[in-house]
Amino acid sequence: MGRTFFFGSIHGPMECRLPVDVDQVQQGWNCFLSHPLDFFESTHPSRLQVFLNRFKLIDHSIDEVIWKADQLGPFSVSDAVKLIVQAGNFPSPAWPKVVWGNNVPSKIMLFHWLAIKQSVPVRVILFKRHILPPNHSLLCNWCMNEDETIEHLLLHCPWSFKIWAELFRWWNLRWIIPCSVEAFSFDWFYGMGLNASKYWKLIGPATLWAIWIARNDFIFKGKFTCRSVIVRNIKLKVFLWATNLKLCHGFQAYVWDQNPFLLFS
Incomplete structure (x- = not known):
C-alpha cells in the first residue's frame, strides 16, 4: 500500500510517496522527484522530509486540519489575534x-x-x-x-x-x-x-x-x-x-x- 502526494514546484510537480505496510506504519518518507533539481532547489527535499517526519500518519483514517490554538480544533480569527498579541507583546486595542x-x-x-x-x-x-x-x-x-x-x-x-x-x-x-x-x-x-x-x-x-x-x-x-x-x-x-x-x-x-x-x- 502507499500514499502519493504532489507538491508544486517551479518546473513541475514533485512526487512524494509514503510506503505504508498493512501491519506496521513505517516511520519515514521516501521522496521521488520527477525532474532534476536546480542548485537553489536542492535543499528543499531534505527540509521537507525533516518537516514531514514530525507527523505520524494513521492508516484507514481521513486527513484533517486541526487548529491547535483551540481545544476543539476549529480556526477562529479571535484566537489568531490573541496568539499574535501574546507572541508580540502588542497592547490589545480598546x-x-x-x-x-x-x-x-x-x-x-x-x-x-x-x-x-x-x-x-x-x-x-x-x-x-x-x-x-x-x-x-x-x-x-x-x-x-x-x-x-x-x-x-x-x-x-x-x-x-x-x-x-x-x-x-x-x-x-x-x-x-x-x-x-x-x-x-x-x-x-x-x-x-x-x-x-x-x-x-x-x-x-x-x-x-x-x-x-x-x-x-x-x-x-x-x-x-x-x-x-x-x-x-x-x-x-x-x-x-x-x-x-x-x-x-x-x-x-x-x-x-x-x-x-x-x-x-
Missing part, C-alpha cells in the same frame, strides 16, 4: 469595544470601523490610492475650504459640526469634538454618563452614517438634504433602535424628541 456588538446594523458598525481605521473612501484617501487623477479637486463639497478628509467630513466641517451641535443641544450637552473619530467614539461610549451613553452608543454611529449618506447623495445623485431633515431622521432611527432594545417605549416618542433625559430621570 476601540473594538466601542465598535463591535454595539446594537446598530452591521453596515453601520462596519462604516464606523472603517472611519476609525482611516479607510472611508473620501477624496484625500482616493487620491492617495491613485484612484482620483492628480488634477482632481480634493476640497470638501460642503464648505469648499478644506480637503475632504475623514475627520473633516464626519466631524469638523462646519456643515457636519452643526448637525452634531444640534444633537448636543437636544441632550443639553456641551462638548468639544476631538480631533479623531476614534477619540470621539470613546467620548460618547464612556463620557456621556451611564444613562446617556447607552443612547449615544446608538446616536454616534447613526450620525456618522447619516452624514456619509448625505454626502454620497449630493455627489452621485445631485440630491441635497437639509440638516434639519438629517437630524430628524437620526432621532427617528435611533428611537426605533432604542425601542427594539427596550431602552424606551413607543408611546414615549414625544418625550424622546423634546427632552430625552426624562426617559431615565
Whole structure:
C-alpha cells in the first residue's frame, strides 16, 4: 500500500510517496522527484522530509486540519489575534469595544470601523490610492475650504459640526469634538454618563452614517438634504433602535424628541 502526494514546484510537480505496510506504519518518507533539481532547489527535499517526519500518519483514517490554538480544533480569527498579541507583546486595542456588538446594523458598525481605521473612501484617501487623477479637486463639497478628509467630513466641517451641535443641544450637552473619530467614539461610549451613553452608543454611529449618506447623495445623485431633515431622521432611527432594545417605549416618542433625559430621570 502507499500514499502519493504532489507538491508544486517551479518546473513541475514533485512526487512524494509514503510506503505504508498493512501491519506496521513505517516511520519515514521516501521522496521521488520527477525532474532534476536546480542548485537553489536542492535543499528543499531534505527540509521537507525533516518537516514531514514530525507527523505520524494513521492508516484507514481521513486527513484533517486541526487548529491547535483551540481545544476543539476549529480556526477562529479571535484566537489568531490573541496568539499574535501574546507572541508580540502588542497592547490589545480598546476601540473594538466601542465598535463591535454595539446594537446598530452591521453596515453601520462596519462604516464606523472603517472611519476609525482611516479607510472611508473620501477624496484625500482616493487620491492617495491613485484612484482620483492628480488634477482632481480634493476640497470638501460642503464648505469648499478644506480637503475632504475623514475627520473633516464626519466631524469638523462646519456643515457636519452643526448637525452634531444640534444633537448636543437636544441632550443639553456641551462638548468639544476631538480631533479623531476614534477619540470621539470613546467620548460618547464612556463620557456621556451611564444613562446617556447607552443612547449615544446608538446616536454616534447613526450620525456618522447619516452624514456619509448625505454626502454620497449630493455627489452621485445631485440630491441635497437639509440638516434639519438629517437630524430628524437620526432621532427617528435611533428611537426605533432604542425601542427594539427596550431602552424606551413607543408611546414615549414625544418625550424622546423634546427632552430625552426624562426617559431615565
